[in-house]
Amino acid sequence: MPVVEIPVEKWNGQVHQVKLGGVGGRKELIVGGDNTLPFLKFEGTVPHRPAIAIEVLDYTPPNWAEPLVKAWGDVLKSPVAWAKKAAEYGANAIALRLRSAHPEEGNTGAEHAKRVVTDILGAVDLPVIVLGPEVAEKDNEVLVAASEAGRGQRLALGDCFDKNYRTIGATCLADGHVAIAKTPIDMNLAKQLNILLSDLGLTMDSILMDPTTGALGYGLEYTYSVMERLRITALMGDKMTAMPMICTVGEESWRQKESKASAGVPATWGDQEKRAIIWEKLTAMGLLNAGANIIVLRHPKTVEDVKVAINKLFA
Amino acid sequence: MALTGIEIYKYLPKTNCKKCGFPTCLAFAMKVAQKTVNITICTDLSAESRAALEAAGRPPIQLVTIGGDSKKIEVGNETVMFRHEKTFFHPTGFVYRLKDTTPVDSILQEVQAIAEYKVERVGRFLAMDGFAIENASNDAATFAKTVEAVKSKTDLPLILISKDPAAMEAALAKATPGKPLIYAANKDNWEKMADLAVKNKCPIAVTSSDGLSELATLAEQINKKGIEEIVLDPGARDFGTSLTTLTQIRRLALKKNFRPLGYPIITFPGEGAASVDLEAMLAGQQVAKYAGIVVLDHFSPAMVYPLLTMRLNIYTDPQKPIQVTPGIIQIGTPKPTSPVCVTTNFSLTYFAIAGELEAAGWASWLVVCDTEGLSVLTSWAAGKFDAEKIAKTIKNFKVADNVNHRNVVIPGHVAVLRGELEEELPDWKIMVGPREAVDVGGFLKQNWKN
Numbered sequence A: 001m002p003v004v005e006i007p008v009e010k011w012n013g014q015v016h017q018v019k020l021g022g023v024g025g026r027k028e029l030i031v032g033g034d035n036t037l038p039f040l041k042f043e044g045t046v047p048h049r050p051a052i053a054i055e056v057l058d059y060t061p062p063n064w065a066e067p068l069v070k071a072w073g074d075v076l077k078s079p080v081a082w083a084k085k086a087a088e089y090g091a092n093a094i095a096l097r098l099r100s101a102h103p104e105e106g107n108t109g110a111e112h113a114k115r116v117v118t119d120i121l122g123a124v125d126l127p128v129i130v131l132g133p134e135v136a137e138k139d140n141e142v143l144v145a146a147s148e149a150g151r152g153q154r155l156a157l158g159d160c161f162d163k164n165y166r167t168i169g170a171t172c173l174a175d176g177h178v179a180i181a182k183t184p185i186d187m188n189l190a191k192q193l194n195i196l197l198s199d200l201g202l203t204m205d206s207i208l209m210d211p212t213t214g215a216l217g218y219g220l221e222y223t224y225s226v227m228e229r230l231r232i233t234a235l236m237g238d239k240m241t242a243m244p245m246i247c248t249v250g251e252e253s254w255r256q257k258e259s260k261a262s263a264g265v266p267a268t269w270g271d272q273e274k275r276a277i278i279w280e281k282l283t284a285m286g287l288l289n290a291g292a293n294i295i296v297l298r299h300p301k302t303v304e305d306v307k308v309a310i311n312k313l314f315a
Numbered sequence B: 001m002a003l004t005g006i007e008i009y010k011y012l013p014k015t016n017c018k019k020c021g022f023p024t025c026l027a028f029a030m031k032v033a034q035k036t037v038n039i040t041i042c043t044d045l046s047a048e049s050r051a052a053l054e055a056a057g058r059p060p061i062q063l064v065t066i067g068g069d070s071k072k073i074e075v076g077n078e079t080v081m082f083r084h085e086k087t088f089f090h091p092t093g094f095v096y097r098l099k100d101t102t103p104v105d106s107i108l109q110e111v112q113a114i115a116e117y118k119v120e121r122v123g124r125f126l127a128m129d130g131f132a133i134e135n136a137s138n139d140a141a142t143f144a145k146t147v148e149a150v151k152s153k154t155d156l157p158l159i160l161i162s163k164d165p166a167a168m169e170a171a172l173a174k175a176t177p178g179k180p181l182i183y184a185a186n187k188d189n190w191e192k193m194a195d196l197a198v199k200n201k202c203p204i205a206v207t208s209s210d211g212l213s214e215l216a217t218l219a220e221q222i223n224k225k226g227i228e229e230i231v232l233d234p235g236a237r238d239f240g241t242s243l244t245t246l247t248q249i250r251r252l253a254l255k256k257n258f259r260p261l262g263y264p265i266i267t268f269p270g271e272g273a274a275s276v277d278l279e280a281m282l283a284g285q286q287v288a289k290y291a292g293i294v295v296l297d298h299f300s301p302a303m304v305y306p307l308l309t310m311r312l313n314i315y316t317d318p319q320k321p322i323q324v325t326p327g328i329i330q331i332g333t334p335k336p337t338s339p340v341c342v343t344t345n346f347s348l349t350y351f352a353i354a355g356e357l358e359a360a361g362w363a364s365w366l367v368v369c370d371t372e373g374l375s376v377l378t379s380w381a382a383g384k385f386d387a388e389k390i391a392k393t394i395k396n397f398k399v400a401d402n403v404n405h406r407n408v409v410i411p412g413h414v415a416v417l418r419g420e421l422e423e424e425l426p427d428w429k430i431m432v433g434p435r436e437a438v439d440v441g442g443f444l445k446q447n448w449k450n
Ligand code: B12
Pocket: A183, A184, A185, A186, A189, A212, A213, A214, A215, A218, A219, A222, A252, B321, B341, B342, B343, B344, B346, B348, B349, B350, B352, B353, B373, B374, B375, B376, B377, B378, B379, B380, B381, B382, B409, B410, B411, B412, B413, B433, B434, B435, B436, B437, B438, B440
């Protein structure tokens, strides 16, 4: 009888552990700490399961796909009600996107950001991730305001790009938050930005990285592979690629035609709502298996099933 | 796995007799490794050495072919754990499971719908690969009748599912020739099943839920009967066990060159999932994490289109993005008054905009720039889609000769290029289109004056 010896990789490295919340009655969320590939408990430890954050916008999204509007209903009009609902749906964290600060989407400023962040922090006891509109100057403006509003609450603030990492990194440092470093699907750029942030003084347990999500059919394979490479490099001992990874799955997936189009598409695409939700679920599954530590989702049904899958992977 | 010259040399007689036409056995071995001469030229090679050489040269994961010549599923022969290390070669086969307890009429309806299903993506047609037929009735005659009916309706490859060798034999009589996969040999029936595989020249699956040693033992016993084409079912059904077990098998094959488990794997995500969506999610995971064949228990376009897209993504060669040939492409039958639009030669980008122009009924001239297969923003950020490149492309492909106007629409994502483009193309009016291709129809309706 052939003797099967399960090959076990001996890794030297480990993903850093990062804690969000956990202060002043706020729930604690710890991600990372793995010293093996995703979910492979037979060869290492995976101390924390990947977390699910639900995305909440600071304004009523003007052009969301019909199935999302249907699922959330009236709460889309109030970030606070929306966040509470997200907590009911089982989010491990709220990912608040300050999209209304975008120059083309309302151009709101620091005051508005401060107010929404304060309201959300008051309304839910979950850890909060605050994301800017991804326009460097506006990011600086609203994220600094958000940082001050949440001082000491250990938020995660993003995104730090090569252009604005100094301001956002500094405010994270001053107010005790975690910085999210976002780079365009490139291992060297990711590593470089992590180094720049740590040169500012942020410790290894205060940085998350966003490798940039490509949705299923829209670059998923690139994200998948860069994440696998980042994780493997981290496990081989490179501390500057060992930050836990956060992926904006919902945002990317629901942007695509497959999710948005209700008519005028081939019959072979099938029912829009079912297809769109599976689109988001498969994007999530792919990236969880590539090493995602936090998945930011949009549809409640996706949240429910991704949770089931994570629990089974983790069991 | 391809052997190196040195590895081949070890098996040669080492007499340097020169009968092969080479000065030394080593020189000969080097040529064999480069595949410029055939090993059979060395007449002094013993039969054992030759067999050993062939075994050593066998890929660490055996290539298995299911089905006839026209439509077949080829799986296995993978060489890496991670797609970025090289690429994944043989896309996961998606197979739909039928049961012989279902009335034949409805089976045939399903078969027709699924066999006809195809969905276009980036210029390719994605489709299901075959059918599994399960002997749920436990009756040999019913099984054979169902197989015969399915076979009459489709030439897609088949998987025959039964534990009972007698039922399998009856079904094989209807399914061959056509190389169906026999599913499955287990510790009780393996000898009879193996005999059927030999007799019918079919690939065979082995199954055991008692751990990998048991599975390896079975596979080895079957292999000793002279069967090379084996498929493994380690019985791992849910998300966690599937990931762990399939990873372990792939590692054993690739890293340890462990022959008894060097075969592709078959999975049944429907058995490990409580809903259709979870089945799709598990199937999606299995595309990425090491399944050769995935047997689905549900089929709907809304479920299968995402899954086929997942497979397309994971099995794309990371070294070469899917590209189209640069040039001036006619959408519909454009006239001299028709719009001119500019895009890149990344397939996804090209098909997105070409598809929308077509769907909106705009006959037009689509100028495809060579951006080395990168999308609009990626190529712009990489400096491969700038004003100079666009201007050059428009000039080189003599776009002006085709039209009586001088208006060109650029993608909204590269609105910043307008100024420079106006300098590069002083005769042309640069129109900034919408960001997303879906909006191009509406945009042209409003802004195209010709
Ligand atoms: C996958 C991806 C990659 C892949 C490449 C994929 C490819 N083959 O192009 C890889 C990993 C290689 C890559 C690399 C880089 N990337 Co990149 N990448 C992406 C990603 C995730 C998706 C891009 C994609 O495929 N989109 C889908 C296609 C279909 O979109 P599209 O081409 O724009 O087409 C749409 C529209 O433009 C429109 N359209 C198309 N043609 C036309 C024509 C007309 C007339 C009209 C009206 C409309 C229209 O239709 C389409 C559908 O709506 C995006 C981020 C994201 N999530 O979108 C970043 C992104 C594009 N990348 C970016 C960058 C910076 C890079 C790099 C330069 C990073 C670096 N410094 O190395 C490199 C450059 C590559 C190189 N040096 O060779 C940035 C660009 C930032 C910016 N705004 O300038 C992005 C936006 C990420 C980010 N937020 O930072 N990338």
